[in-house]
Amino acid sequence: MNNQELADFLLPKIDKDLTYYETKYPKRPLPETAIVTRYAPSPTGHLHMGAIFACFIEQKMAHQTGGVFFLRIEDTDKKREVENGITNIIQDLNEFNLVIDEGVENETTEKGVYGPYVQSQRQEIYQTFAKYLVANDLAYPCFCSAEDLARDHEIQISSKERQGYYGKWARCRNIPIETAVQRIKNGEKFVLRLKSPGKYERKIRFKDLIKGEIEFPENDIDIVLIKSDGLPLYHLAHLVDDYLMRTTHVIRGEEWLSSVPLHLQLFQVFGFKPPKYAHIPGLSKEEDGNKRKLSKRRDPEAAISYYHQKGIPPEAVLLYLATIANSNFEDWYEKELKEKGCARLENFQLDFKKIGVSAVLFDLAKLTNIVKNYIGRLSAEEVYQKALTYAEKYNSAFAKLLSQDADYSLKVLGIERGGVKPRKDISCFSEVQASIWYMFDELFYAQPLDYQFQTIKEQEEINRLVNTYLEKYFNIDDDKNTWFEKIKQLAAEFGYAREVKEYKANPSNYKGHVGDVSMVLRVITTTQSTTPDLFELLKLLGKTKLQERFAWWQKKLSQHRVSQ
RNA sequence: GGCUCCUUCGUCUAGCGGUCUAGGACAGCGGCCUCUCACGCCGUAAACACGGGUUCGAUUCCCGUAGGAGUCACCA
Numbered sequence A: 001m002n003n004q005e006l007a008d009f010l011l012p013k014i015d016k017d018l019t020y021y022e023t024k025y026p027k028r029p030l031p032e033t034a035i036v037t038r039y040a041p042s043p044t045g046h047l048h049m050g051a052i053f054a055c056f057i058e059q060k061m062a063h064q065t066g067g068v069f070f071l072r073i074e075d076t077d078k079k080r081e082v083e084n085g086i087t088n089i090i091q092d093l094n095e096f097n098l099v100i101d102e103g104v105e106n107e108t109t110e111k112g113v114y115g116p117y118v119q120s121q122r123q124e125i126y127q128t129f130a131k132y133l134v135a136n137d138l139a140y141p142c143f144c145s146a147e148d149l150a151r152d153h154e155i156q157i158s159s160k161e162r163q164g165y166y167g168k169w170a171r172c173r174n175i176p177i178e179t180a181v182q183r184i185k186n187g188e189k190f191v192l193r194l195k196s197p198g199k200y201e202r203k204i205r206f207k208d209l210i211k212g213e214i215e216f217p218e219n220d221i222d223i224v225l226i227k228s229d230g231l232p233l234y235h236l237a238h239l240v241d242d243y244l245m246r247t248t249h250v251i252r253g254e255e256w257l258s259s260v261p262l263h264l265q266l267f268q269v270f271g272f273k274p275p276k277y278a279h280i281p282g283l284s285k286e287e288d289g290n291k292r293k294l295s296k297r298r299d300p301e302a303a304i305s306y307y308h309q310k311g312i313p314p315e316a317v318l319l320y321l322a323t324i325a326n327s328n329f330e331d332w333y334e335k336e337l338k339e340k341g342c343a344r345l346e347n348f349q350l351d352f353k354k355i356g357v358s359a360v361l362f363d364l365a366k367l368t369n370i371v372k373n374y375i376g377r378l379s380a381e382e383v384y385q386k387a388l389t390y391a392e393k394y395n396s397a398f399a400k401l402l403s404q405d406a407d408y409s410l411k412v413l414g415i416e417r418g419g420v421k422p423r424k425d426i427s428c429f430s431e432v433q434a435s436i437w438y439m440f441d442e443l444f445y446a447q448p449l450d451y452q453f454q455t456i457k458e459q460e461e462i463n464r465l466v467n468t469y470l471e472k473y474f475n476i477d478d479d480k481n482t483w484f485e486k487i488k489q490l491a492a493e494f495g496y497a498r499e500v501k502e503y504k505a506n507p508s509n510y511k512g513h514v515g516d517v518s519m520v521l522r523v524i525t526t527t528q529s530t531t532p533d534l535f536e537l538l539k540l541l542g543k544t545k546l547q548e549r550f551a552w553w554q555k556k557l558s559q560h561r562v563s564q
Numbered sequence B: 001g002g003c004u005c006c007u008u009c010g011u012c013u014a015g016c017g018g019u020c021u022a023g024g025a026c027a028g029c030g031g032c033c034u035c036u037c038a039c040g041c042c043g044u045a046a047a048c049a050c051g052g053g054u055u056c057g058a059u060u061c062c063c064g065u066a067g068g069a070g071u072c073a074c075c076a
Helices: A003-010 A017-023 A049-064 A084-097 A121-133 A146-158 A179-183 A235-242 A254-271 A304-310 A314-325 A329-340 A364-377 A380-394 A396-404 A406-413 A429-439 A459-473 A479-492 A499-505 A513-525 A533-562
Strands: A036-039 A068-071 A103-104 A141-143 A191-195 A203-208 A210-216 A224-226 A248-251 A277-282 A283-287 A288-295
Touching: A003 A103, A003 A121, A003 A179, A017 A203, A017 A396, A036 A049, A036 A248, A049 A068, A049 A084, A049 A248, A049 A277, A049 A283, A049 A314, A049 A406, A068 A084, A084 A288, A084 A304, A103 A254, A121 A191, A121 A254, A179 A288, A203 A254, A203 A277, A210 A254, A224 A235, A224 A406, A235 A254, A235 A329, A248 A254, A254 A277, A314 A329, A314 A364, A380 A406, A380 A429, A406 A429, A406 A479, A429 A533, A459 A479, A459 A513, A459 A533, A479 A513, A513 A533
Parallel strands: A036 A068, A068 A103, A248 A277
Antiparallel strands: A141 A191, A191 A224, A203 A210, A283 A288
């Protein structure tokens, strides 16, 4: 029996050849410079930040060159699969606006002519390629059990030999065809292994688009191509899919770097031109003074759900990812904003050469800064919409408040927004309620009695100040200057300095200064000693509410005394 | 352990033999502005892992050492 006959015996149902598929999936009609990339996750749960990072770069590279970005599902390991795995992935991608041009759209549908894009549906194709290898004496059936392999592995470790299925350890490599056939006929399970033509002593050089020139020993390990369940392992699937789907650039995490020699060998064995490889640095986390890979299980910030729950806008996360991808992005972004008034990520040219080579610490502090700036630039309408969407999901009571008088809410969120120096104090939408609650009576009157008065604390003095303000000075139509002028007048009337500087120059001449007076109004209005611009708050709330709140405070205070 | 990659302020980095008394951003600290906070502005502290070479001259090139990361599955 020759190799061709062995191939027919092993895979009798496979009747197509390589040419069939090469014809079915022709080269893409794209310009030379167009980059075709893919994101190829396993459906094992939700994505994590590292995946979004990779995906962002893949999509960006494809789109900025007029290429194609597609999604392939690598579900060849049925053990690890999770229910709704595909849905989870699509959801996460959508949330980050990482739209695909081609590939899997949901659990049941896909678009594009290079499919199927779900690996478990491509079994016949993989087997065709494997059969070709068997027929050409480049693959063989292996009967080693897990125990056999584990034992060899132990021996290799204890004798300090290189680990793997190669050389003398590749015990099934030279089993005569007839023997192999007989064992299969006897019902023995087998896998198909590559008969690696590589020599460990020889070096292979290749150029990674990010890491640069790298030299490796050639691969001489007879890796498993097809598992005993008939499905391929990643390596074969990578070769077949990225060849037939005409991927030009394989962009993936750096954990794949060390399998490049194997992948190159696979392409060489078939005589195919390999894609270009770009291995992106991993996202890491500091722990006990060391860096380690950001872990979905151990680090909450690695999970997409973390951002969702906190209300951190995905657009801003993308801006952060762009700055860690290309450190010049930040400067570019600022410059665009300054020159054009707006900056769009789509207009930035991401550069492989500027992507760092080693793992990057995922810095939540930096992210927060980017988010604050991002939200700070949003219009009141946008903030309102996003805050509402967030609240509808996580805080329905607050969502109700926000929407019951949308116009009012909009004004509250619009305080000190817009203009050249906007507030930048919202770092996530879960914070919104905590920063504006006192603008809503429903929340204001539900708070415990906790007024944060500062310099002026005496009730009598407070009463006099507020009453005088309400009677003599309050006018809803005043502009900011007039308003503040009146506050100064009020201060002077009661023996407080009109200017802080005056007070500081001669503290003994005054009971305090204008700031102390406005602090009283601020605290009566909001209970808080730190708030956005008091003028804006008062204007929004109006005289009646200020009166009501003042009366409430007095009432509470007297109750408080009685109960003591 | 083998293989591979990496090593500039706390973090992300600029630097590609003299321009470096090493630049920026975030975080920190101090100040100014100011009715509080935020914003803004100004300032400050803070790094070339170590040891050898090469060179007139090394952050930059080479070699070691140390440290870190990744990988060595019928997982991707």
